[in-house]
Amino acid sequence: MKFSREGFLEDCLAARRRDGMPAVRELLKEAVREPAAILAELGDPTEAKLDVFHNSSELTIFAAHWTPRMNLLPHDHQMEALIGIYTGREDNILWRRTEGGIEAVKARCLFAGDVVGLGADAIHSVTNPLPRFTGGIHIYDGDFFATERHQWDPETLEEEPSDGATISKIFAEENRRYRAANG
Structure with missing residues (x-):
């Protein structure tokens, strides 16, 4: 199977309009089932970045690249999200709001070929535990960049x-x- 950035985007937009995010999830599952095809199209990650395929009020799609041992503090998206890993590994800690702030409730490790969905109220932190880069396709049910979001200090867990x-x-x-670290 050949992965095409433009073809994937068009398919996701059509699926979202036709059948919503469950249909988009199926497309993402199909895409990451062949990680080599995605790497052939996008190349190996070489720096931490967001390679944006599309951003609109309807849908945001990007390839997220994590450096080796990179950590992202607890954060929310304020919209449904799908994450499909195509190289490396992404460890997620899932958090929930409490009267006093947030608390960790679950962990999930994602390997190449895995897809996870996060609800609009989800809070998670992310770690790439590997000594190499991780790459994943992230799809959001809305304009990720224009949405006010929150993060929590990793030491105090104060919301910001x-x-x-x-x-x-x-x-x-x-x-x-x-x-x-790598000259």
Whole structure:
């Protein structure tokens, strides 16, 4: 099977309009079933970044690349999300709101070929535990970049606002850390 960035995008938009996010999930499952085809189209991840395929009020799709040992603090998306891993591994801790803040309730490890769905109220933190890059296709049921989101301090678990600038800063720091450690 050959993966085409443009073809995948068109198929996802048509599926979303026709049958909603469950249909998009099936397309993502089919795509990550052949990780080599995605790598042939997108290439191996070489830095922490979001490679945006599409962003609109209807759907946001991007390939997320995590540096080796990268961590993302607890955060929410405020919309349904699908994550399909095509290289590496992504460990998720799922959190829930409590009267005092948030608490961890579950963990899930995603390997190449795995797909997970997160509800609009989901809170998760992400770690790439591997000494190599991880890549995943992330699909959001709305405009990911225009939506006000939240993150939680990893030490105090205090809630803070999150936006594109905050995420860009985290990715830039991860890339600096990776380059410093790997010359």
